Amino acid sequence: MNAWPPVEYTAIRELHGPLIVVGGVEGVGYDEVAEIRLPGGERRHGVVLEVDRDLAVVQVLEGTDGMSRSGGGVAFTGTPMRIPVGEQWLGRAANGRGEPIDGGPPITGERSAAVAGAPMNPVHREPPADPVVTGVSAIDALTTLVRGQKLPVFAVAGLPHLELAGQIASQADTAGHRFSVVFAGLGLTHADAAYVRTTLAGRARAGELVMLVNLADDPVIERILTPRIALTIAEDLAFSGGREVLVVMTDMTSYAEALREVSAARGEMPARRAYPGYLYSDLASLYERCGRLRDRPGSVTVLPVLTMPAGDITHPVPDLTGYITEGQIVLSADAQGRGLYPPVEPLASLSRLMRHGAGPGRTRADHLPVAAQLTAALARAAQGRELAELVGAAGLTDADRRHLGFAEAVERELLGQRPDERRELDDTLERAWRALLVLADADLTMLPAALVAEHRQRAGDGPAAGAP
Template identity: 65%
Template sequence: MSGADGRALLRVEHSGVVAVHGPLLVLSAVEGTGWDEFAQVRVRTDGTRRHDRHGVVLEVDRDVAVVQVLEGTDGLVPETTGVVFTGSPLRVPVGPGWLGRVCNGRGEPMDGGPPVSGASTAAVAGSPLNPTRRLSPAEPVLTGISVIDALTTLVRGQKLPIFSAAGLPHLELAAQLAAQSTAGGEPFCVVFAGMGLTHADADAVRDVLEERLDAGELVLMLNTADDPVIERILTPRIALTVAEHLAFELGRHVLVVLADMTSYAEALREVSSARGELPGRRAYPGYLYSDLASLYERCGRIEGTPGSVTVVPVLTMPAGDITHPVPDLTGYITEGQVVLSHEAHARGVYPPVDPLGSLSRLMRNGAGKGHTREGHVEVAAQLLAALARARDVAELSELVGTEGLSATDRLYLELEDHLERDLVHQGRTERRTLDETLRRCWGVVGTLPRRELAMLPTGLLDRYGVQSP
């Protein structure tokens, strides 16, 4: 191994392991070791090395170092365990060799192929980005899913999470996004990082994404629930490192899907507990906000480079609680959210998105004239306003009955049904074009008379054939 200046680094095996705590090793009499340094953990039996594991330095205090073991510490005994520090942070090879590959959460092949190689390597922690070179997200990522493309448009360089709950098809939606999304004909690829998945879910994701894998447009990383917890912390960092190189060095627009970030946060909590750190809200570490930000903020566009990184984190809200620390802190960092609804799911709607609970704060940057189509932003705003009115009317009808509503109020109830049936609901493998999606939007708007469409200019109403009352 060589250092940054090309000189060989002397590797010394430290045998001073004094304790094993969960996924952590505690070493004494360590010199010259730094935080985030990569290490090899060597296990010996009867004086011969049996196998190596890998670790990262979490903490250094004088001559004591704490190393988290990526493969877990099962079977490790302090007396027969040694650690070799490599002198640099964990790095992975980067380049187009990742495309079309299926790997575990540490980046090791699961598809029977050789190890992923590249002409260069990059630190999994990422590199600081000069904020003056960061460009505002612009231009859409078209997902082929009408409710997202029409009402919460995803923009290149944006971070837009999906908030879900147990029992909802968030993983199916995440896989569909990864399988269908495009950048309107420009170079595009997807990095999908699954965390804490069951084997059945991992197989299902792989099946859905098989076509994109075969086309060499996808990197698939699968961390399953029985994999070491430390691997789960590493998975999104490797995924984002690969995505950054594909985007900022190779000029691709990259969509990174991270599912499920709640599993990631629980792994972080477990490691924090093993380190004996003072817990914060719901026993999560006090640095949960900054840790999540260190992942989410790696998306964006950089001045002078043609590519972009767009991040869609998927997270489940325990008991559907949106104030839970993971969705709560995620909402502070990201630019909107797509919220899934138990009520819509119970009615058989897929995807069960609640349009009024969902929001894309950067939609105006990537939708409308010059981006998608003239009138897109206006018709989306009108649909959401009409849906809000329809919800109010539905509450009123519970008090006075449908017979007590005016004719216009009954049209609003029809609009909500029409929107859910013709715009939101679609097949799990159905990819709708933007023209088809917007045609459906105007069809739903046409449920109401013109006098109720105050947010739409007359010219647009004439152009898209909305009839007068």
């Protein structure tokens, strides 16, 4: 940090949780960095949240434990918080404030960028395009992630959302492009943090990973800062370094709860479920920093992971996230109960930009019709299961039974895979075809007849039962 500035304010009027109120200030602005001196000489750092005449509200990044209203002082640097940016971050692990935790030297650089950042100007945006292949069949086949997209994962506490986030971060790629991952862990336990570092060790050794880890016992203010630092690093790697960058942020519900805690400490009027009224705009200020820029190389793709309290998808955090983002990947307790990993619920999941990342020239010419047929047939199978519960299996038609067999084949061939298994896209689509060929030709109405015949011939099958 810089040498202690000459102007120091000692009138600390109040301490509220992670906040201090400093009086008698002049010329202090919003988002300005503050340096706090404790009576014993310890120094902490903060950011100005609000200024009202001669009062400044400062959030202390290291927390206010051990602080008192007397004996210390606060000085303001006159600039917003900035961090060094550049490729020196690749292969490094840091805490939620950007301080190394991997035993390496401090991260420095010739360039720096403001942590607050800004949403991407829509005038300069390019539409998301081309796939990010995650190696997870349930995602690549049915909810393809597109470069520049924001696609959240919705889960319930107890589901393996962290395992899925780690798997995607460790094996995602974009063919023929320089690819990097920025992983931001928010409110992780020590065991979860150790798991993530082990899972992503290979990507870190390859110089393709930046890891920021905020622990559950770290100061709450750090949790609010961590995703902003992650996105600032990602933006530079993408738009200055020409890299395709995937930002994985988990768990965004922990972030929202930290925001709620700070809002309560500021005495703000609460909104739904006691979250601040600006939760929507705050989340948007993060998610909208992803995308592609016209005439600039690289892209930033965001995969936020969040847990839904009590499994309620209408809870403010998933509800508002769904308004901002372009689809969702939903993890299901029912699927996990059937022993499926990842426990993705295909009929509840959606990638609204899939057509911009899949199909001819991007993945395979048959990708989109295969995905459409899979979804339609799974919906028919769900209807068959409901009918069987009402009238019994004896009341099902042959077509209903074929679709139930198809649903089992989809889980067996396509959706289920090991947490350490990376599948190439061709393998994923061939698995999808093996499941589809359980159905009769007459059931495959969304696929060209010639394409179905070709795959039956390759599989050594004739027309399935029920074909015309």
